[in-house]
Amino acid sequence: MIDVQRLRVLTEVARHGSFSKAAAALLLTPSAVSQQIAALERTVGTEVVLRGARGVTLTDAGRLLVEAGETISAELRHTEAALTRLASGVDTITVATFSTGGRHLLPRALARLAAEHPNVEITVVEREPEDSIPLVRSGSADLALVYEFDKPLPLEKVTLLPVMSDPMSLVLRRDHPLAKRKSLSLNDVADDRWVFGCSKTSAFLHGYAADSGFSLRVSASTTDYFFAQALVEAGVGIALIPLVALRESADLVAIPVERPRPTRRIGVVVAPRARRRAPVVTLVNALRSAT
Structure with a gap:
């Protein structure tokens, strides 16, 4: 019978990619981790990990066992x-x-x-x-x-x-030259400076700019859409903001992006x-x- 504790040890080895890091996470010695893996391999009759100069990787059998271990752990919780x-x-x-x-x-x-x-x-x-x-x-x-x-x-x-659906809008200061437009394409603001409110928005905009043949001019990168809008309000740049994160401000306008509109x-x-x-x-x- 497969030992649940040994499955847990294997899961940690897979997560960390090494016996020593898994041992630290489990509060065991690397030797103890190695012994647990060896015992598991004897039980199932095949190798579950491959040891290499760059760390430890799972075999096909090891991947099956990690998947089973995660399922068992979830059911136990x-x-x-x-x-x-x-x-x-x-x-x-x-x-x-x-x-x-x-x-x-x-x-x-x-x-x-x-x-x-x-x-x-x-x-x-x-x-x-x-x-x-x-x-x-x-x-x-x-x-x-x-x-x-x-x-x-x-x-x-x-x-x-x-x-x-959570469609994105361009957030501009109310005194921006394009602030009265009913909608905008991202190309319309290709020359503006940007404030990012999320790493995923940043990646999307960089990808869009590369595909469209222009480079983004970035003023600030944050991990908070509300802070990003405060920076837009202060005149730092413009931002791409999802519907659920739009904040009310007398100094800002949110203008829908033209199709294909980016949407979460x-x-x-x-x-x-x-x-x-x-x-x-x-x-x-x-x-x-x-x-």
């Missing part, structure tokens, strides 16, 4: 949480969310959850989609509010339920096992009807 709920009589929900989506959608949805399930304790953690989906997959979060932009999200073992797709990611829980169903439904 789910069972432990259910046992805790039975013992304490207190239900809990953990929600992972990206910042702007959380501000726009979560307050009303959580209010509905609290009204329909007053004994549920709610924890909200802020994460970008690429970090929140693994939390759902592992059972560390019950659901995640996420977005897709120019690349699809990895959705193995989870389900993405659509919530809303916001959704809820949930694992099949979590969709059986009534509070999770309530929150998912609340989020999908919040727009």
Whole structure:
């Protein structure tokens, strides 16, 4: 029989790419990690890792075992949480969310959850989609509010339920020469200086500029759309901002980008096992009807 602890050790080796880093994460010695992997290989009758000068990589068998280990760990976390709920009589929900989506959608949805399930304790953690989906997959979060932009999200073992489209607008100062236009193309502002509010927006705009034959002039790069708009307000540059992050200001205007308009797709990611829980169903439904 395959030992669950050895699967956990293999998962950490795969995550870190070395025995020594996995050992540090597990609070073991590298020798102990090596022995656990060797014992696992004896059990399954084949190599699970390849040791090389640049670190450790998984074999095909190793990848299958890591996938199985992640599934088992998620189910154990789910069972432990259910046992805790039975013992304490207190239900809990953990929600992972990206910042702007959380501000726009979560307050009303959580209010509905609290009204329909007053004994549920709610924890909200802020994460970008690429970090929140693994939390759902592992059972560390019950659901995640996420977005897709120019690349699809990895959705193995989870389900993405659509919530809303989140189209982008150009945010300019009201005294900008183009501020009275009903719509703008990105080429219309090719000579402007830019303020970025997100690394993904930055990557998209750099790619668009390269395809269109011009270079972006960047004034500032941030990781916060609200701060980016404050910089636009101060005259630092212009910005590309999604609908859910637009802030009201007498000094700013938001002008739709002409087709093909860049648009984020916001959704809820949930694992099949979590969709059986009534509070999770309530929150998912609340989020999908919040727009």
